[in-house]
Amino acid sequence: xxxxxxxxxxxxxxxxxxxxxxxxxxxxxxxxxxxxxxxxxxxxxxxxxxxxxxxxxxxxxxxxxxxxxxxxxxxxx
Amino acid sequence: xxxxxxxxxxxxxxxxxxxxxxxxxxxxxxxxxxxxxxxxxxxxxxxxxxxxxxxxxxxxxxxxxxxxxxxxxxxxxxxxxxxxxxxxxxxxxxxxxxxxxxxxxxxxxxxxxxxxxxxxxxxxxxxxxxxxxxxxxxxx
Numbered sequence: 232x233x234x235x236x237x238x239x240x241x242x243x244x245x246x247x248x249x250x251x252x253x254x255x256x257x258x259x260x261x262x263x264x265x266x267x268x269x270x271x272x273x274x275x276x277x278x279x280x281x282x283x284x285x286x287x288x289x290x291x292x293x294x295x296x297x298x299x300x301x302x303x304x305x306x307x308x
Numbered sequence: 309x310x311x312x313x314x315x316x317x318x319x320x321x322x323x324x325x326x327x328x329x330x331x332x333x334x335x336x337x338x339x340x341x342x343x344x345x346x347x348x349x350x351x352x353x354x355x356x357x358x359x360x361x362x363x364x365x366x367x368x369x370x371x372x373x374x375x376x377x378x379x380x381x382x383x384x385x386x387x388x389x390x391x392x393x394x395x396x397x398x399x400x401x402x403x404x405x406x407x408x409x410x411x412x413x414x415x416x417x418x419x420x421x422x423x424x425x426x427x428x429x430x431x432x433x434x435x436x437x438x439x440x441x442x443x444x445x446x447x448x
Binding site (some may be wrong): 239242243252254255256263265 | 442
């Protein structure tokens with residue numbers, strides 16, 4: 232429990248720690264990183280350097296919002 | 309402080325005094341968690357830290373009871389409390405901390421070491437905990 236609380240204190244006292252996964256064991260805090268990519272293809276897929284996922288989901292979400300607004304208008308008629 | 313256990317919550321709240329407010333909540337119910345945040349906001353006017361700590365282990369074994377005629381729907385409450393409810397809390401947290409005098413705040417999710425490794429005695433707990441590891445950097 233004291234190690235968990237040490238983790239909380241670390242987060243509370245820091246202005247820069249964000250989006251971290253911390254593993255507590257015995258009295259230690261281990262900041263864990265996600266798995267390594269096995270190859271360049273997986274790295275490209277996840278890191279999205281060409282904005283492929285970002286653009287696709289922006290379009291998809293814009294279409295969904297438009298659909299909701301349209302059906303809202305229909306209902307209000 | 310929020311928990312499903314009203315009796316223990318009120319006992320502990322009395323022990324800890326006026327600086328603590330206890331509100332009975334089943335975090336897996338959106339309406340209840342939303343009511344918790346609303347009450348907290350009304351009571352304190354600010355949210356600095358949200359500790360998304362509530363969690364339960366597997367309610368039943370995925371491997372038990374294969375002798376039924378028709379398969380029964382499994383009890384996946386563990387996923388609702390340990391994973392779905394964390395996303396409810398995240399949405400509520402962002403909604404309110406944007407209204408802080410100085411916008412922003414901290415959210416700490418209690419995961420588990422079994423969020424990083426396989427764990428055969430509690431597969432749905434393991435799945436939920438994997439779900440809250442590495443998924444949060446997307447937001448903050």
